[in-house]
Amino acid sequence: SAVISQKPSRDICQRGTSLTIQCQVDSQVTMMFWYRQQPGQSLTLIATANQGSEATYESGFVIDKFPISRPNLTFSTLTVSNMSPEDSSIYLCSVVAGVSGEQYFGPGTRLTVT
């Protein structure tokens, strides 16, 4: 397993601003993922972040809106840019850390955009 922390745990932001979310893992991992969970819904993958290469974005998500950094094997950031109320959501990072390839999730960042 892996222990994952995220900062901030929650934030309230104004429309048009940007927020950077940090994800720290207690061990080196190759693959890290960023998910969004909108109110009352399940998780949707935003992008896969691998160290040493550009992030791979899923359909409906673009780098200009959600730039990602992956400077080393234990850390990643996701920025939510030019925020609107529709970006209000929980953002979670995860890593593949189990023998079965299971993913372990950080505690999430609860973002509210006003």
Add this chain to the structure above:
Amino acid sequence: GQNIDQPTEMTATEGAIVQINCTYQTSGFNGLFWYQQHAGEAPTFLSYNVLDGLEEKGRFSSFLSRSKGYSYLLLKELQMKDSASYLCVRNQGGKLIFGQGTELSVKP
């Protein structure tokens, strides 16, 4: 959630057994996870099935039939703390595809 179907909600009694069913699209299938998510918390890993059959882990068991595109999660001796959302998750080439989740309410 991308061709994964599971009931939206279920209710069961403390001490009872409940089975949560999940059907999924079989193309590009590499395995099936079940995750538990309590309100306001991150999902936690419960089980992973790659081959057909039943995997038992304490009070929780998970079953897979690859030919039928079908899985279920079986929870025995239900406890109040089992009230949560249970997510059926398909592994598609290392990418996780989440179902909408089944909200389980355990009543006394």
